[in-house]
Amino acid sequence: MAKVLIPTPLRQFTGRQDAVTAPGATVGEVLASLTAQFPELRKQIFTDEGKVRNFVNVYLNDEDVRYLSRDATATADADTISLVPSIAGGSGAATADATLTKDEILRYSRHLIIPEVGIEGQEKLKAAKVLLVGAGGLGAPLGLYLAAAGIGRIGVVDFDVVDFTNLQRQVIHSTSDVGRKKLVSASEKMRAINPNVTVVPHDVALTSENALDILKDYDIVIDGTDNFPTRYLVNDACVLLGKPNVYGSIFRFEGQASVFAYQGGPCYRCLYPEPPPPGLVPSCAEGGVLGILPGTIGLIQATEAVKLILGIGEPLVGRLLLYDALGMRFRELKLRKNPECPICGDHRTITKLIDYNQFCGVPAQTQPAQESKLSEGEIDVIEVKRKIDRGENFVLVDVREPHEYRICNIPGAILIPLGEVAKRVAELDPEADIVVHCKSGVRSAKACGVLRGAGFKHVRNMKGGILAWSDKVDSSVPKY
Numbered sequence: 001m002a003k004v005l006i007p008t009p010l011r012q013f014t015g016r017q018d019a020v021t022a023p024g025a026t027v028g029e030v031l032a033s034l035t036a037q038f039p040e041l042r043k044q045i046f047t048d049e050g051k052v053r054n055f056v057n058v059y060l061n062d063e064d065v066r067y068l069s070r071d072a073t074a075t076a077d078a079d080t081i082s083l084v085p086s087i088a089g090g091s092g093a094a095t096a097d098a099t100l101t102k103d104e105i106l107r108y109s110r111h112l113i114i115p116e117v118g119i120e121g122q123e124k125l126k127a128a129k130v131l132l133v134g135a136g137g138l139g140a141p142l143g144l145y146l147a148a149a150g151i152g153r154i155g156v157v158d159f160d161v162v163d164f165t166n167l168q169r170q171v172i173h174s175t176s177d178v179g180r181k182k183l184v185s186a187s188e189k190m191r192a193i194n195p196n197v198t199v200v201p202h203d204v205a206l207t208s209e210n211a212l213d214i215l216k217d218y219d220i221v222i223d224g225t226d227n228f229p230t231r232y233l234v235n236d237a238c239v240l241l242g243k244p245n246v247y248g249s250i251f252r253f254e255g256q257a258s259v260f261a262y263q264g265g266p267c268y269r270c271l272y273p274e275p276p277p278p279g280l281v282p283s284c285a286e287g288g289v290l291g292i293l294p295g296t297i298g299l300i301q302a303t304e305a306v307k308l309i310l311g312i313g314e315p316l317v318g319r320l321l322l323y324d325a326l327g328m329r330f331r332e333l334k335l336r337k338n339p340e341c342p343i344c345g346d347h348r349t350i351t352k353l354i355d356y357n358q359f360c361g362v363p364a365q366t367q368p369a370q371e372s373k374l375s376e377g378e379i380d381v382i383e384v385k386r387k388i389d390r391g392e393n394f395v396l397v398d399v400r401e402p403h404e405y406r407i408c409n410i411p412g413a414i415l416i417p418l419g420e421v422a423k424r425v426a427e428l429d430p431e432a433d434i435v436v437h438c439k440s441g442v443r444s445a446k447a448c449g450v451l452r453g454a455g456f457k458h459v460r461n462m463k464g465g466i467l468a469w470s471d472k473v474d475s476s477v478p479k480y
Contacts, residue, residue: 001021001022001023001024001030001077002021002022002023002024002030002075002076002077002079002080002081003019003020003021003079003080003081004019004020004021004022004030004031004034004080004081004082004083005018005019005080005081005082005083006018006019006020006083007083007084007085007254008251008252008253008254008287009085009087009251009280009281009282009287010041010044010045010083010085012417012418012419013038013040013041013044013419014038014041015038020034020037020038022034022037024075025074025075026069026071026072026073026074026075027058027060027065027070027071027072027073027075027081028070028071028072029075030075030081031045031046031052031058031071031081040419040422040423044056044280045083052071053274053276054272054273054274055085055086055272055273055274055275055276056083056084056085057083057084057085057271057272058081058082058083058084059081059082059084059333060073060075060079060080060081061079061080062331062332062333062334063333063334064333064334064335064336066338067336082322082331082333084320084322084333085276085281086228086249086271086272086275086276086281087249087250087251087254087256087281098123098124098126098127098152099123100119100122100123100126101196103196104122104126104150104196105119107150107194107196108122108150111125111149111150116310116312117310117312121310121312122150124309124310124311125149125150125151125152125306125309125310126150126151126152126196127152128151128152128153128219128220128309129152129153129154129155129217129218129219129220130146130151130153130154130155130218130219130220130221130222130305130309131154131155131156131157131214131215131218131220131221131222132146132154132155132156132157132222132224133157133206133221133222133223133224133225133230133234134157134158134223134224134225134226135156135158135160135170135172135182135183135185135186135224136158136160136166136170136182136224136226136294137166137169137170137224137226137250137284137289137293137294137298138222138224138248138250138294138297138298138301139156139158139170139172139186139224139298140169140170140171140172140173140186140294140295140298141171141172141294141295141298141299141302142222142224142298142301142302142305143156143172143186143189143190144171144172144189144190144193145298145299145302146302146305146306147190147191147193147194147197147199148193148194149302149306150194150196150197151197151305151309152196152197152198153197153198153200153218154190154197154198154199154200155199155200155201155202155214155217155218156183156186156187156199156200156201156202157202157204157206157214158181158182158183158186158202158203159181159183159203159204159205160181160182161179161180161181161182162177162178162179162180162181162182162185163178164178165285165479165480166182168291169289169290169291169292169293169294169295170182170294171295172185172186172189172190173185173186173189181203183201183202183203184201186199187199187201202214206230206233206234207233208233208353208354208355208356211233211234211237211353212237212240212241212353215237215238215241215243216241218243219243219244219309220243220244220246220305220308220309221234221237221238221243221244221245221246222245222246222248222301222302222305223235223245223246223247223248224248224298224301226283226284227283227362228275228276228281228360228362229275229356229357229359229360229362230356231249231268232268232269232275232356232359232360233353233356235260235261235267235268235269235343236269236343236350236353236354237353238260238261238267239261239267239343239344240343240351240352240353242261243261244259244260244261244262244308245259245260245261245262245267245268246259246260246301246304246305246308247259247260247268247301248297248298248300248301249297250284250289250293250294250297251281251282251284251287251289252287252288252289252290252293253290253293253324253325253326254293254322254323254324254325255293255294255296255297255322255323255325256297256320256321256322256323257297257300257301257304257316257320257321257323258271258316258317258319258320258321258335259304259308259315259316259317261344262308262315262317263317264337265317265318265335265337266317266318266335266336266337266338266341266344267337267341267343267344269338269341269342269343269344270335270336270337270338270341270344270345271320271335273338273341273342275359275360275361277361278360278361278362282442282443285439285440286438286439286440286442286443290325292325293323293325296323296325297323300321300323304316318334318335318336318337319332319333319334319335320332320333320334320335374463375463377448377459377460377461378460378461378462378463379435379460379461379462379463380462380463380472381462381463381464381468381469381472381473382472382473384396384435384437384462384469384473385469385473387435388412392433393432393433394432394433394434394435395414395428395429395432395433395434395435396410396412396413396414396435396437397413397414397416397428397434397435397436397437397447398410398413398414398415398416398437398438398466399416399417399418399421399436399437399438399443399444399447400415400417400418400438400439400443400466401417402415402417404439404480407478407480408466408470408477408478408480409466410437410466410469410477413437414427416447418438418443418446418447421447421450421451422450422454425450425451425454425456428451428456430454430455430456430457431457431458432458433458434451434456434458434459434460435459435460435461435462436448436451436459436460436461436462437461437462437465437466437469438465438466439465439466439467439480440464440465440467440468441461441462441463441464441465441468442465444461444462444465445461447461448460448461467479
């Protein structure tokens, strides 16, 4: 029997198991056996037509089965099958003004005595222009180490402000920065480390309208984003402009890194032609992330950027690096350029930037979240509180995980984690008035869909989740 490695986002459908053995003579048979053991996993991996979803890649050992015989690829008992779902960055010779000063020679002396770097290499770093997309978890170590390394011009794209929840992992920001613009905080720290670097702030959200204009002035783009629309936007802009895209992503205890769109290598769309449906892959805010993890992945990205600038070593082109912090293991999978890729393949159909929110199925927000009206099937936290105070007969279902419930909870709520809702519908009355909540409203919206699909008629999603409850009803409830 082959061993199938289960990534973190899919473990809720396999009883938390990270590896499962399943019989089968081919990859398709092994996956069929796997999903027969765990029926809820099937719709996460396969479409209704029985095809593997485009945002899930299947590897046999370290080979992408798309370039073997797909689901007909033969397997042996010693083989390992990896399911890799998508998880929601050279420059030319130094210019004349990149000559090192006496102070810089002292500052970078540990670089200069490395034969592969030396004076010429350090001058390349000084002449380089690198853009960081995001000043958060990945952007924090990237900004600090690239500034320390002497990258001459570092652009940073971010429009967010520092929040207390950022401080567990975004080490470029401190407690006194809470409430300040991340751009301001990050720029100060980078200049404090190395006043010789120029930090260029871009206080905007990266969009299809401004991306090409921002990216065109940089040699290398480093993707530190935390959402799929921006990730595809960065990829497509890099391909269209011919810029290397140094990729990294993180979730809970796992990370990925690669270099896309470099010297004819594959791009992000070659790996993931389509994004996962909204809500299927939790964000760090929903699913959590080990605070140290972005440091590891961010430093890998920084290393790749420096290698590209110096023209040394073997970059992560055509290779996907997977990191498992719990097992303290790195694995490498081969990536190939997809000749059918719509933006970098042989017959390109994408020749300009598109609407990436629409592409990823994310509705465009036309008004601030706090002013938005309730959608059909939603209920406001204030009304839920009134129902409790009036003693109304209704069921409040909490679909968060048990460890989240222990952080804070609403008295009287029944805990049924999202991954267990389909199996435990018999515990609920289909005719009852049911209100479902989670942390912010994303998982509870999915749970409502599951219940309605099972025949429940009176189900509503508590808008904003327990975070909104803390804001509007009971400020003593801790936010996390």
